Amino acid sequence: MRAVIPYKKENAKSRLSPVLSKEEREEFVELMLRDVVDSLLCAGITNIDILTTSSKGVPEDLEVNLVVTEPGLNVSINEYLRTVDEPTMIIMADLPLVGSSHLKKITSFPEDVVIVPGKGGGTNILFLSQPKEFTVKYHGCSFLSHCDITNDLGKSIRIFDSLLASTDIDEPHDIVELLIYGDGLAKEYVEKRFCTETGEGRVKISASSKLSGFI
Amino acid sequence: MRAVIPYKKENAKSRLSPVLSKEEREEFVELMLRDVVDSLLCAGITNIDILTTSSKGVPEDLEVNLVVTEPGLNVSINEYLRTVDEPTMIIMADLPLVGSSHLKKITSFPEDVVIVPGKGGGTNILFLSQPKEFTVKYHGCSFLSHCDITNDLGKSIRIFDSLLASTDIDEPHDIVELLIYGDGLAKEYVEKRFCTETGEGRVKISASSKLSGFI
Numbered sequence: 001m002r003a004v005i006p007y008k009k010e011n012a013k014s015r016l017s018p019v020l021s022k023e024e025r026e027e028f029v030e031l032m033l034r035d036v037v038d039s040l041l042c043a044g045i046t047n048i049d050i051l052t053t054s055s056k057g058v059p060e061d062l063e064v065n066l067v068v069t070e071p072g073l074n075v076s077i078n079e080y081l082r083t084v085d086e087p088t089m090i091i092m093a094d095l096p097l098v099g100s101s102h103l104k105k106i107t108s109f110p111e112d113v114v115i116v117p118g119k120g121g122g123t124n125i126l127f128l129s130q131p132k133e134f135t136v137k138y139h140g141c142s143f144l145s146h147c148d149i150t151n152d153l154g155k156s157i158r159i160f161d162s163l164l165a166s167t168d169i170d171e172p173h174d175i176v177e178l179l180i181y182g183d184g185l186a187k188e189y190v191e192k193r194f195c196t197e198t199g200e201g202r203v204k205i206s207a208s209s210k211l212s213g214f215i
Numbered sequence: 216m217r218a219v220i221p222y223k224k225e226n227a228k229s230r231l232s233p234v235l236s237k238e239e240r241e242e243f244v245e246l247m248l249r250d251v252v253d254s255l256l257c258a259g260i261t262n263i264d265i266l267t268t269s270s271k272g273v274p275e276d277l278e279v280n281l282v283v284t285e286p287g288l289n290v291s292i293n294e295y296l297r298t299v300d301e302p303t304m305i306i307m308a309d310l311p312l313v314g315s316s317h318l319k320k321i322t323s324f325p326e327d328v329v330i331v332p333g334k335g336g337g338t339n340i341l342f343l344s345q346p347k348e349f350t351v352k353y354h355g356c357s358f359l360s361h362c363d364i365t366n367d368l369g370k371s372i373r374i375f376d377s378l379l380a381s382t383d384i385d386e387p388h389d390i391v392e393l394l395i396y397g398d399g400l401a402k403e404y405v406e407k408r409f410c411t412e413t414g415e416g417r418v419k420i421s422a423s424s425k426l427s428g429f430i
Contacts, residue, residue: 015416117378120391120417140413143395163332163381170416176335180358198355201230201385202335 224272
């Protein structure tokens with residue numbers, strides 16, 4: 001079994017730019033990547049490939065293999081999938097709330113494909129028992145695309161229903177969930193910068209008073 | 216075992232007003248309520264109380280009991296809890312993605328308190344084995360408040376991790392999840408009015424072309 005994490009550090013997470021600078025976003029994605037790698041290792045998934053267009057952005061101390069590709073998420077993942085011969089988990093790098101217990105459950109299902117939706121129709125994790133046959137289609141409502149692709153292949157599918165695994169950190173309000181449920185490096189990072197602000201409706205983030213001059 | 220659903224129809228769901236008129240929101244909350252009652256009944260929870268300030272807003276054909284209270288969510292629920300002597304589920308009316316399988320799992324845990332967080336720090340469901348001792352505190356980051364209250368009582372707690380049960384329909388972007396994962400009356404309602412729009416980032420809703428003149 002192996003896992004592959006598409007990863008881009010440079011100018012990452014542009015939708016967080018209202019609350020984090022370019023440098024901060026680049027630091028932050030690295031910490032989220034570290035949290036994801038840590039959860040994979042804790043779940044016993046030690047064969048980890050990082051799919052990236054530039055090896056420069058990947059921290060050298062991580063116990064991972066680098067696969068340098070051309071740009072283009074779908075093209076690069078699909079090319080990668082043609083090269084693997086074992087059950088493979090495609091897992092996004094922005095999932096600091098995914099724990100090893102989630103990953104153990106995901107890999108234990110008997111279905112051919114396990115999918116963890118992301119907020120707003122995305123796909124956070126795809127676990128493929130036969131990756132060679134599968135073609136991914138990220139962007140847009142990729143959750144439904146991946147369900148359709150699985151059905152077209154005549155494969156069985158399991159949808160994994162988890163708030164924590166479905167929470168990709170893409171927009172400022174996602175940081176609220178990280179502050180509430182997180183426990184890794186990415187949580188530590190946002191905790192220094194933000195606090196929760198309550199009022200009417202859902203909790204929001206606001207700049208932590210200690211750092212408010214900087215963000 | 217019983218369930219209690221706080222319910223307000225009049226001018227409900229004001230945060231959906233950018234996409235639904237007052238009349239539409241009132242229709243919509245009634246359909247969400249019907250979906251929740253249906254899931255409870257399918258899960259074998261037949262003793263259902265609707266907590267409301269006015270019996271006028273509750274459809275007469277529902278198999279529920281009406282408990283008319285003064286305004287104030289916390290006060291009215293806490294008064295209600297003093298009157299019950301059996302395991303009680305407090306479940307919000309805006310959870311059309313909660314299915315009977317979720318509810319069966321929630322009621323099967325051995326812990327004293329089961330909590331289903333809502334998006335952004337809320338509390339969607341609280342299942343209390345001994346409701347008389349418990350004091351709820353909705354608004355703000357009620358998820359953390361309810362964890363603290365449980366700890367202060369020396370009770371055990373289970374956090375139920377489910378994207379579907381955690382999706383309360385409060386803001387326009389929540390309707391995306393309902394369109395993708397729903398299968399009840401509320402889903403039917405939004406399906407007639409909205410379609411999904413894909414582009415960069417998460418899926419959004421847009422007015423369905425057939426109805427775009429009306430909304």
